[in-house]
Amino acid sequence: MKLGKIKELLEAEVLCNEELLDYEAVSVFACDLMSDVLSLAKKETILLTGLTNIQAVRTAEMLDLRCIIFVRNKRPDESVIELAREKGICVLFTKYTMFTACGILYTNGLKGADMF
């Protein structure tokens, strides 16, 4: 599913790297624990998280993830967005809570990322 479609479904705001909205996401990993995220090594996964600090971006960077979606209306600091911009990670921001955001994406056909 294209990030643009995900943005629409989650009524999300794009905080940086809007040009990535054409990127095709294959699966989603929803988590606030970065070590759990780090143990998934799959491509084309997007990260859905309530953790809005810089380590969420670092984690995405290490895994070459192209998109982070922050849930629960938690807007990250400008420094967090700045790092994501620099690393070529598209950041979306939605008012939905984690469970609801997951439900919306799952219902529309996105699946979870499998652990390796």
Next chain:
Amino acid sequence: MQELLSIKYDVESGDFIRGGEASSSIKKLLQQLGIKADIIKRICVACYEAEMNIVIHSLGGYIEAKIFNNKIEIVAKDKGPGIENIDLAMKEGYSTAPEYAREMGFGGGMGLPNMKKSCDEFYIESKIGEYTEVRMVVYF
């Protein structure tokens, strides 16, 4: 087996803002060297977990990356409390991380297991009240 280059980064205790910069720099370097993306990813996951352990659990230390033509060797060494029971620390889910580390997204007790899984070789050594040293090797 010739050493091509070696680079060392200091890692500060408690610095959740800059924690990860060493791993990020190593990633950039490996990309410049043309190493395959999935290999880089494995190295970075291990290196980043090791770096964050220095931030969270120690009094500070360093990350050193030694690059050879066929492999990378990463040493993460710190001064600090050390690890009393390494077998226990290696267990998935075991963590003594403080609450604030959890709020920062760490402290799930998966760091050491992740490092071991991500690397071709993994060694850990520690002395109570003195240091912890993790050495990891990934072949290109």
